[in-house]
Amino acid sequence: MSAGAAPARFSLNQETIRQWSMPELVDGCVAAGVGAVGLWRDPVREFGLRETAKLVAGAGLRVSSLCRGGFFTAADPAGRATALEDNRRAVAEAAELGAEALVLVSGGLPEGDRDLVGARRRIVDVLGELAPWAADHGVRLGIEPLHPMFASDRCVVSTLGQALDIAEQFPAQQVGVVADSYHVWWDERLPADLRRAGAGGRIVSVQVADWVTPLPAGVLLGRGQLGDGCIDLRAFRELADSAGHRGPVEVEIFHPGLWARDGAEVLREVIDRYREHVA
Template sequence: MTGLAAEVESDVPGGAPARVSTPQPGDARLGRLSLNQRTTARWSLREALDGARAAGLPAVGLWREPVAEVGLGRAARWVRESGLRVSSLCRGGFFTASDGAGRAAAVAANRAAIDEAAELGARTLVLVPGGLPPGDRDLAAARARVAEAVATLVPYARERGVVLGIEPMNPVYAADRGVVSTLAQALELAAPHAPDEVGVVVDTFHLWWEPGVHALLESSGERIVSYQVCDWVTPLPADTLLARGMMGDGHVDFASFTTAVARSGYSGDVEVEIFNADVWAAPGDRVLATMARRYVELVEPYL
């Protein structure tokens, strides 16, 4: 294989030979695949929508910052014109401020995020819980503040038809991003609310390591409101936020993990969300081709 064909069929970031052919638009195996905008971070909203359509993907996961760059009204119009589903909007959350003014500001910001999700047609707003405030070491109190904020937001989100999706994060981020570290903790936070009000975001990067996670996934039922996939790669980069790899490049057992998600009854979209400097540096269409191949090989057969 030479020239353009070789480039299209090689994987990113390492350029390894393709294991399966790139699925073409209309391939039924792509029916639940969603491009999370962070996977092609250099693309604008317009480029992400156009790129997803060109690759035959039916859905995108949007981020608030690129939406804000073009304006909510224009972004919503572009989404409607694209015909793509919005699998989720990222992100709300960051509820752990210890002072009353900080907590009130977080609630107000999340109400705005709920409004944006409703306008964009995103049923799920992803909530990143937030880390410990400066100088604070009380994880239990921080988690309690997350629970309080979620309860405050539920009526507002319910009125607008938006489900709040709590995303448990790998413990490496507990101090600065996510005091909710396990699926078990996220399910406990969601439990006081109806499944169509508060659910959990299941991300392989964050949860692949959790003891007993497969049994928890299988029993989660309607609580799973988003399934996100990418790999855990080592050695970890200096910025651990960029430790996400393309499926198949790291340590995650996608077959068993996805099987457990499927057994829960989850039938929604599957987002590929990758934070990785090498992936970001690659041409977006090449990233999507690699993503589609890895998905149909490693994830889709087990849904």
């Protein structure tokens, strides 16, 4: 690897530089010495599943994760059946791409529903069907807790501990957890839960973004560039490592400011920041 190459475990989630087409992403990563990418289903579908798999594998890139399946919380069985069907497609896509994990975001409360406990229970029900099916296709599922500010509309799984409570109902080779610094940094139980996740062989993906305020309207696009916020990202990565994580550390920042700039320049900056604050 050249002197300027990205650190060995660095992975770029493609949403960080969403202005790049799939070929630009692959070329940009190869040029920067990046060894792994996290992909999203929509751009993969747009470029073509087979074409993406071929392009990425041909460039020697690992696919650290595919985002995302999930949304299991529909109150009606028909809604959950539709979700299961879509997740089976996601599994097939992850298999074709050779993704190391399919990231699952559980889904929020259905419209008009106030029953968090019930919604959390339905996740387990759907996983009971999906997890063995995914394992048969060689795909490992990763439950990602989202920050509690998303509990109502995106993800009723709000802590790594909750994600583990669900994952541990399945074999570790089928279901693990995704630890994203942005979602879990505030949780004082994080060190203990990461150790628990590592001891059980459940860490399937580690992602990093920084926490900055003020949050924008809708809060989805409020993630900060590494080092711009208040998360001790190095301590987070070290916690994951000392819990046994050896895989990629994926940078996933949703930030319109980064999307408006030249992709190669953004990647250089992200890699520099990663060196300074994470590696």
